[in-house]
Amino acid sequence: MQLQDKISLIKFDPSDTMQHVAIYNQHSCTNCEEKHCLTICPTDVFKWDCHTDSPIVVEYKQCVECGACRLACQFDNILFFYPPGGKGVSFREG
């Protein structure tokens, strides 16, 4: 089972007005060799096309709000908040 299929099983109600995960400064990411955010996210929120000039894309709408990215980022470069009330992920199976 591919990760994308698993993500499609999760119930999301993303906020249209607030992006709750974001990269603070894309320039720091150019200097970052490890880019832990690309691998640590359980739902692949951070995507990069491997070109040095391209920015890292943040697909916040599929975020499960664990907050691991914020801790893994060496440059403390990820802004992480919880989405507005009622928005974001809703687990049903515990």
Next chain:
Amino acid sequence: MVKHWCKFKKPHKISITKHIHAKTSARKYDVIVAGAGPAGLTAAYFLARDGLDVLVIERGPYPGAKNCGGASLMAEHTHKLFPNFWEECECERVITDQSYWLMTEDSILSSRFQSTRLTAAPYNRFSVKRNKLYRWLANKATQAGAQVLYSHTVTEVMFNDSAQAIGVTTQTSDNNIFLADIIILADGANSLLAERSGLAAKVTSDNMSLYVKETIALPSAVIEERFNLLPGEGTIIGLIGYPTAGFNGTASIHTFKDSININAGMAVASFAQAGFNPNDLLERIKKHPYINRLLTGGKTIEYGGALIPEGGYHAIPPLVHSGLMIVGDAGSLVNGTHGINLAMWSGFYAAKAGYAAKISRDYSAKKLSLYAELLEESFIIQDLKANAGAAKLMRDLPYAFDLYSRMANETAYQVSKVYTMPKTAKRKMIYSKIKSMQPLLKMASDLWKTLKVIR
């Protein structure tokens, strides 16, 4: 003497203060709890039962929407707070079988304990689905008189000039200020509220573990057959070694009525170092020959991830502040596989301290420190203290789970294998095999370090 007189002069009826504050613009509560999890809801229940005016603010649209993984409920811990809870809370299975599997890619060496003594009240453990457990706790709290407000994210704690917490703000546009005499932070692992209010330092990637889970639906008869269980009985299997691909971490299987949860995880720092996606771990475990056969025919119905504080005693931030207490995962009160029970009891102790503060109209850190004292005397801090070195040990011996699972399995394999060589030669061979995997002195020193930590 004067102090007593002052106390006497103050009105003891709690309802009186409510009317005074009702006239101000924002309604003032006795207690605001941020987060409707086991810790927050237990605190709310006991405070409301003691007659306080409690508001619980939860960011999810319903209880348990924002947490996943596991889980099991310890019967004795819960029974002491909520007598005969099993008659009210919808538990999935009575845990009568607890196993640990030391795994390598092709073998498992397991220890398994099953007992019919665990099948009757007062039981030992239950497997529970988080949404059902949280919903039951939320109902208890509301029935006791607490208010639970869903779909509201608490963004900030408000302080007065003397740094006493006086309320919280939420993100919604209307009526977004809530005032209270006491604020209880129960916003879970990764407590942004405590951190951004300057009450706790940012948690580190060493002290936080990332767990992913997958819920796989299987008919209950199939679960019972595959795990050798009677109807209604369940098992929890701890998986060590192979599941975390060379790092120190754990995986587990929880059986529910008609589904099972596979969880796997390790420290955020280890994931960063390893450079693989947490989902890869899950997929890898699912392909293991002895796990695969348990899952055949199952349908994955949900996937998720969550953080668990695993820094232990040394990672606990100051839990008591002026007008504010931190409970549960937000206060890093997790000890190994125990979290929900510590959360509930910390909520209970916070409720007791909150009630005492309310009675004396004193919300200072000194008065609320009763909470810290109660924690200190209880199993929570006692056990956390006893295991205080565990987190450091895991960092010092990053190979421990993997290597020693391998060595145990190798030994088991050689012992089981029947050779034509004489027994004494076989013993010598096994001994030299073990020695080749880890020098004896190093093994002895690891053992000594481990014994020093496990108390």
